Amino acid sequence: MPRRAWYLATNAVVIAWVVLTLVAVTVHRFVGEPLWLMVHVPLLGAATAAILVWSQHFADTLLRRPAPAGRAGLGIRLIAHSVGAALVIAGILQSMVPLTLFGATIVGAAIVAHGIILAVQLRRALPTRFGLLVRYYVAASIVFLGGIAIGGLMSATADSAATDRLVAAHVVLNAYGWIGLTVLGTLVLLWPTVLHARMPATADRGARHALPLLLGGLAVAVAGPLLDVRPLVAAGLLIWLGGAARLAAEGVRAAAGFVGGDSEKTRVRPMPPATFAGWSLAAAFAWLWIAGAVLAVAALVSADWASLRGAWVPLLGPLVGGFGVQVLMGALSHLLPVVAMGSPAAARTSAQVLDRGAAFRVCVLNGAIALYLAPLPSISRVLLSFAAAGVVVAFVVLAVRAVVVGRRVRRAEGDAPDRSGRISLGGSIGHRPLAPRRRLAPVLSAVAVVVACVAGGVAADPAAVGIATGPSGDVAPSGQTTTVRVTVEGMRFVPGEIEVPSGDRLVLEFHNTGDDAHDLTVANGVRSARLAPGESETLDVGVVGARLAGWCSIAGHRQMGMELSIVVTGAPVGDAAGRSPEHGHAHGTASAGSAADDVDLSAEPRAGFQAHPAALAPASTRRVHRTTLRVSEDAADVAAGVSQARWTFDGTSPGPVLRGRIGDRFEITLVNDGTIGHSIDFHAGALAPDEPMRTIQPGETLTYTFTAERAGIWMYHCSTMPMSMHIANGMYGAVIIDPPELAAVDREYLLVQGELYLGPQGETADAVKLAAKTPDLVAFNGYADQYVHQPLKARAGERVRVWVLDAGPNAPSSFHVVGGQFDTVYLEGAYRLGGRERGPGGAQSLALQPAQGGFVELAFPEAGNYPFVTHIMSDAERGARGIFHVD
Missing domain, CATH: 2.60.40.420 (Cupredoxins -  blue copper proteins)
Structure with missing residues (x-):
């Protein structure tokens, strides 16, 4: 494969990971582990792929010796890394620990091969001035293996205290080790190249002095969580920052034109950053250094590892976006034209495309990241994140455009391009940056964009500021x-x-x-x-x-x-x-503008409405049931023309039905993708509630494991206080454990009754009505009268079993089918009628208190429409009713 095509192909993998980063940012609210996803797709995916490609490129160039396995070996490592990273991401999103560990093993194997090849290449090469920079890459590979191992351990452990400590080591090794060491080693040479500046005479010495400090700092920082000594994290980061500052001093010398040795005062023309690549690399280094300093302080002042972990979260934006993504865009903006275009003219044209709107893009990205850290309304932060993502989108578009335009110029040159201005690693691509006056307009435009983002959020939520x-x-x-x-x-x-x-x-x-x-x-x-x-x-x-x-x-x-x-x-x-302390915030009356004013049970649901599936599948033959339940907080209709903010398990209320048999084991992973703390309580499990039923904060997960020991229909629900509010907002569901020798029937349905205390349209339940126990609606399966609009089906003579659970939180139920009689009644784990011994008796209702359940069986004698209701008639008239349509 020609050199140009090889670099375009390998960097297409990097760009693909950048695109996936944008996808992750777009969909993160709809998947489990959203924060993890937005960190690891750009860093484990895009940044690591770029490191594999470009560290090998620089090693070949600096050592003047090709890698032992050549391009084929790099291609295999790059494919292995991408496959492994994809498996890690899939495993985390699906809560599949074996898949996660398998993917991490593949990534680790790729990194081991990468480090060994670089080490062999370094050992066999003749000494060169900057050959020592390859040591940075080898050291980074070794460090990354530790980070991978700790990441795998984190995915396999359920000990939250241990996880809090492991997170600190994971971040240090991966962000400041794998990516940090590689970037700093590369910048020693790349920075003067981007500036078109002369290399300082002391640059190689600075690189030699800095590496021990950087490695020593990493070792001390990682020892902190391993030895349970938080101050060591701070000490290690400070040592690392000292090594980074030593390299930064050489970078400043290059930009300022001080190129002589320590005893010389040789100075040439200053060459400060003047392109998108230069500004982006400088800003990325600044974010890395600032984040490290803040994290060092946090390690000193945090009361425990959990608090330290909380302090790291706000700085993930600067580390991922400000450092990781930005250094990637800056480096590729310079390197792609130099190595992939094939001629000076094509490189210049490509570079000009990649530098379009440079000042505007750099200012928008860094301004958005900086302001995102400020105490702004959440709407402002959303708008700022859109602005930052727009800069990344622009880079992807310009990169593709630059390749297309550059290749067009190269084809026009034919077989004999002008190479009089041939570009080398340290050469200029001849692109003239904007003059300072022309640069002012895009900077002001960028300021206007970020100010508009902030102002828009403040206008929407002024009390927040x-x-x-x-x-x-x-x-x-x-x-x-x-x-x-x-x-x-x-x-x-x-x-x-x-x-x-x-x-x-x-x-x-x-x-x-x-x-x-x-x-x-x-x-x-x-x-x-x-x-x-x-x-x-x-x-x-x-x-x-x-x-x-x-x-x-x-x-x-x-x-x-x-x-x-x-x-x-x-x-x-x-x-x-x-005066009264309420000042218009009445506490004790219903909220103004309640959606209850819009209730019209004679109205039709909106077009495309589909009733909650009530048909029940039989229990599977599996003896171990592994399920992930994701908490979400989204608006949903609860009656025709009435919408509420519902808190749900897996996006539905009631949540997914879990069904099994006595002796089955249930392993439930709860993922809190909401904005407040939530929890889960399975009545089907008998165990101490302290750990499995604890409240977890947004972005956290827990695993709840129980063995079904008794038959019945069991409620599960959020048990975070106020529990009534969490249940009333939709956080409940059913676990069905079949009684032994449960007879087969023609149809089975599940109806879960719950009350609705309506707040304003699109908002949460009214806590005042909830406390007063005055619901506006009562519904089966979360939507008032839905089975009136879309009746449940049956045929005359078929045997139908109806499981019923009263989820409450407050009102009892009395399930009744108009025109039908029950010949079997199963209530709270025991047959009250029917079962093995069928007598002449019958039943007309199944009476339930909140959190009670059972089932009834009947056969419809002839075709027709048979209403079903709670025979607490006021509640039936509030929406707890439906129809069996019998053919």
Whole structure:
């Protein structure tokens, strides 16, 4: 294969991984492990593929000796890596540990081969000035094997404490070891090349001095989690940053034109960054260094490994987008034209395409990443992430365009291109960057884009940034500030009442010391972000002259008691300090604008409506049932013209049916893809609830394993407080364990009854109605009257079994089929009628309390429509009814 075609083919693999990164960002809300996916597709996929290709290219060039296995060996390693990485990603998304470990083994084998080939190549080559840079690549390969091993161990362990420690080692070895070492070693030579600057005489010495510091820092940092000593992480990162700073000093010398040795003062024309490649490489190094410094500080101040893990999460954006993706785009913007176009003219044309809008793109990407770290409304962050993703899309488009245009120029040159300006590794591609004045316009345009993203989010959610927080009440500021620390105990703010002298500015230091996510909202519009356990935020309430209420705005938390009062002292008699603390936030009445006003059970569902599948499949022959349930928080219709924000298992309410037999083992993986803490409680399992039923935060997973020991229909549900709110919002489902020798029937159906306490359209349940036990709708399988619109089918004379579960959270049920009689009734694990001994008796209803269930059997005597209802008739009239259409 010709050289040009080889580089285009191998880098097409890299670009494909970049495209998959964009896909991951787009779909992450709809898959399990979204954060893991958005980190590993760009780093394990795109960055690692690029390292395999370009570290081999630089090793061949620097050592002036081809690799032992040549291009064929690199091709095999690149394919093995891509297949292995794909298997790792699939295994994580499907919660298949063996598949994950198999994929990691393939990736590890590719890296072992890569490191061995580089080491052999280095050993056999004659000494060259920059041959030592290949040592960076060999060392990075060794380090990466440790990172892969730790990643595999993390996927196989269920110990959350151990995982918190392993995450720290995994990030250090992979981000600062595998990718960091490779990038820094490459930049020693690539940076002056991109700048078209002369190489400093001390560059090789700097590289030689820095490598021991970088490796020593990695060793110390990884020893921290392995030995359970957090300060070692900080010490190791600081040592590593020192090595990186040593290399950065040589980079600054090159850009400033100081090219002489230590005793010389030779200076040539300064060559600061002036292209997309130069600016991107500089910004990427800055993000890597800043993130390392912040993480070092976090390792010193964190109370435990879990808190440290929480501190790493916000910095994944700078590490992945600011460093990993940006260094990849910058390097490829320079290297692709140089090595893949085939002639100077084609390279210049290709480089010009890749440099289009350089200043604009660099400023948008880095501005978006920087502002994303600020305490902005979530809408602003979404818009900023779109802007950053747009820069990556633009790079992919321009890369493809550059190849097309460059190849067109090369073909036009024929068999004898002009090579008088032949490009070498350190040569110039002859592209003239924009003059400073012409560069100002795109920079201002970029600023306008990121400001518009922030402004759009603030306009949509002004209270998130404290707008309209002027003095509370007509009071003159005292010039004094009262600062109060607010913590969380269970479902209470501590203190519950705060006294503030009239006219003082109030500052609240809010620390979430609870075990679930919370926020703090004040009646004047000031509110915190939603804080995970261990996080904190400072709120400036403003000048206080009137009594104010504060509460947690997460659905149901206020009704559980998460309120506080801000009481003004020293106010004149009759002043605003004596007013009600609610200030328009009524607590004890239903929410304004309830979707209950839109309920019309005579209306038809929207076009394309499909009722929740009620038909029940028989139990499988498997004895081990492995299932992943993903928590989601999405809007869904609950009646014709009525939409609510539903919290669900796997996107449906009720959640997926689990069915088996006595003795079957169930291994359930819960993935929290929501925005608040959730949990799961299987009534079908008998075990201590402390660990398997614990609340997990967004992005976390847990595994719940139980063995079915008794027959019956068992409820499962979220048990996070307030439990009534989580169940009322849809977090429930059924586990059916067949009684021994359960007779076959012609049809089986499952109906799960639940109540709906409607909040505003598209929002969560109304906690006030829920506490008062006044539902607006009662439904079978989550949608009022759905089986009136789409009846269940049967034939005259067929035997039909109907399993029924009352999920509540509050109301009982009395299941009845109009025109039918039950000859078999099974309630809470025992036959009450029928079974092995059938007598002349019959039954007219199956009475259930919340969390109870059973089944009934009947045969319809003739064709017709047989309504089924809860015979608690007010609830039937609220939507708990349907029809059996019998042919």
